[in-house]
Structure formats: structure tokens, C-alpha cells
Amino acid sequence: MAKCRVCGAPAEAYLDYSRTYLCPRCFNDYYERKVRATIQRFKMIKPNDRVLVAVSGGKDSASLLAVLRKLLPDVEMTALYINLGIPQYSDHCEEKFKKITEVLGVESLVFDLKRELGFSIPDFRRTVYRRRLCSPCGTIKRYLMNKIAVEQGFSKLATGHHMDDIVETLFNSYLHGDVEQIVRLKPVLPSTHPKFVAKIKPLWNVTEQENLFYATYNELPVRTVGCPLAKGARSLEQKRYLSSLVEHIPNFRHVFLSSHMRKLLPALERSITAPPLKECKKCGMPTSGEVCAFCRRAELVLGKILNQSPKFKV
Numbered sequence: 001m002a003k004c005r006v007c008g009a010p011a012e013a014y015l016d017y018s019r020t021y022l023c024p025r026c027f028n029d030y031y032e033r034k035v036r037a038t039i040q041r042f043k044m045i046k047p048n049d050r051v052l053v054a055v056s057g058g059k060d061s062a063s064l065l066a067v068l069r070k071l072l073p074d075v076e077m078t079a080l081y082i083n084l085g086i087p088q089y090s091d092h093c094e095e096k097f098k099k100i101t102e103v104l105g106v107e108s109l110v111f112d113l114k115r116e117l118g119f120s121i122p123d124f125r126r127t128v129y130r131r132r133l134c135s136p137c138g139t140i141k142r143y144l145m146n147k148i149a150v151e152q153g154f155s156k157l158a159t160g161h162h163m164d165d166i167v168e169t170l171f172n173s174y175l176h177g178d179v180e181q182i183v184r185l186k187p188v189l190p191s192t193h194p195k196f197v198a199k200i201k202p203l204w205n206v207t208e209q210e211n212l213f214y215a216t217y218n219e220l221p222v223r224t225v226g227c228p229l230a231k232g233a234r235s236l237e238q239k240r241y242l243s244s245l246v247e248h249i250p251n252f253r254h255v256f257l258s259s260h261m262r263k264l265l266p267a268l269e270r271s272i273t274a275p276p277l278k279e280c281k282k283c284g285m286p287t288s289g290e291v292c293a294f295c296r297r298a299e300l301v302l303g304k305i306l307n308q309s310p311k312f313k314v
């Protein structure tokens with residue numbers, strides 16, 4: 001059996017990008033050091049911040065909540081779960097969410113889409129999105145996370161995006177020349193409007209596999225079923241392409257992200273100016289058009305634009 005590179009104990013974690021074996025204890029130390037370094041390097045969290053942590057029931061956001069709680073025990077932190085109304089999935093994830101917030105002793109906030117707004121993600125099957133439900137689902141989640149953070153007075157919104165997610169999105173944006181998306185994808189997105197909360201990605205520098213190890217070694221309660229609506233999602237296909245690249249070049253993600261951050265992003269930022277923001281005619285949230293993407297999606301399923309603000313069930 002392979003031995004831990006640090007202490008010589010039997011190793012369980014193998015990090016392909018650096019060809020390193022670690023035992024669970026040394027892996028936890030390594031993971032926590034990496035996340036701490038990311039938080040410090042990008043000045044993500046100040047002692048007086050109020051942080052809203054988006055938790056989905058999966059291993060990535062569970063690891064995020066656990067590591068933030070451990071590294072920053074004195075920072076005010078609340079975990080948010082959005083129940084999307086997906087059968088055999090959303091309620092299961094909510095149970096895991098309740099368990100993890102209990103285990104870690106973190107305040108929790110649940111927003112139930114169907115109860116609060118009268119629609120759920122599967123309702124988009126009857127719209128032009130048909131089987132591409134991840135697209136409206138992403139828009140709805142991003143909007144609600146931001147709105148809830150702003151309305152509840154949080155200063156930061158932390159999400160569990162990891163290096164694989166980030167490289168996949170960047171890769172896709174480069175393929176399509178989506179420069180605006182490339183420039184928006186950063187470890188810290190500062191608030192540019194009173195109704196936009198600052199967004200942080202503390203897992204920027206850790207891989208999906210490292211989140212899996214961290215969740216496993218710390219016995220975090222995480223969902224055991226996948227989203228039934230993900231089948232055929234384009235993102236799964238992209239994941240497979242990237243995995244095959246990583247098989248040939250194990251540190252591909254690290255090299256790609258590092259060149260992007262050091263060389264390409266600064267050059268692109270100089271050439272891009274953000275579009276001016278207006279207020280959505282329906283909900284008043286900032287948008288570059290007349291009606292925001294959330295209200296347009298909501299209108300599709302409700303047949304009318306929402307005029308009321310989302311309410312809360314805490």
C-alpha cells in the first residue's frame with residue numbers, strides 16, 4: 001500500500017495533478033491550508049463580514065461550509081438551501097442540508113421555490129427549455145441567492161465552485177469567445193451595485209476530487225442521489241472532455257487556470273467595460289435589459305410576471 005508523503009502512514013488520497021499520496025489526516029491539513037491561502041490571497045473574508053454560504057446538499061458545498069466553519073469560527077455565517085422542487089431530489093438534499101447545519105452548528109435558511117413563488121424547476125419542461133433545465137435552474141438559483149443575501153443584509157455570498165467547475169466554464173467561454181463571461185468569473189466578484197452582494201469562491205484552488213476526499217474523511221452528510229434533470233446536460237459532456245484531457249495532462253486544470261489568471265484575465269479586463277445597469281421593471285433588481293433574466297424565466301412558467309418580492313421561510 002502506498003504511504004503518505006508527509007507522515008508515512010497508509011495513504012488513502014492520491015492527488016493525480018501532483019502525483020502525491022496522503023493519509024486522511026495529512027490530506028485534511030493540506031486541504032485546509034489551501035483554502036486558507038485562497039481566502040487570504042484574495043482577501044475574501046474580513047472579521048466583520050456576514051457570510052451567506054450557498055449549500056446544495058452535495059459534497060462541494062458541504063466541504064465549503066465545513067472548512068469555512070473550521071477556519072473562521074468567529075465569522076458570522078449562515079447556510080442557505082434553495083429547494084427547487086425536483087422530485088426524489090430536492091427534499092433528499094434538504095434533509096442532508098439540515099443534518100450538516102446541525103452537525104456544524106451553523107444557522108440555516110431555507111427558501112422553498114414552489115411554496116414561495118408558485119413554480120418549481122420541472123415546470124420548465126413545458127417551456128422552450130424542455131430538457132435543458134439546467135439553464136433556467138442556474139438563472140433562478142443565482143438570482144435568489146443574490147436577492148436573499150441582499151435583503152437579509154449579508155456582506156458576502158460564498159459558493160462551492162471548485163477548480164473543475166471554473167476551468168470547465170472558462171474553457172467553454174473561450175471556445176465561444178464569451179469575453180464578458182470570462183471577465184466575470186473571478187475568485188471575488190465585488191459588489192458593483194447596492195443590490196448585488198459581493199460573491200466569493202473559497203474553493204477556487206481545490207479540485208472536485210479533493211472536495212470528495214474532504215467530505216468523506218470528515219463524514220459530512222451529503223446527498224446520495226443525483227439530480228434526475230441533469231441527464232443529457234451539456235455540462236456533463238464537457239466534464240467528460242476535460243476528464244480525458246486531464247488523463248493525458250494531469251495538471252492541465254492548474255496550468256490553464258494559472259495562465260488565465262496571470263496573463264489573460266488582466267489583458268481582457270482592460271478591454272472590457274461592464275454594460276450600464278438599470279433596474280428591472282418588474283422586480284427592481286439590477287439588470288442590463290428592461291426585464292431581468294429571472295423575471296423572464298418566471299413569466300414563462302407562471303404566464304405572468306411576478307410583481308411581488310420573494311418571501312422567506314426560515
Ligand code: SF4
Binds near residue numbers: 084133134137227229
Ligand atoms: S443538475 Fe441542473 S436541473 Fe439539476 S439542480 Fe443542477 S442545475 Fe438544476
Ligand SMILES: [Zn+2]
Binds near residue numbers: 026
Ligand atoms: Zn500522513
Ligand SMILES: [Zn+2]
Binds near residue numbers: 284285292293296
Ligand atoms: Zn426582475
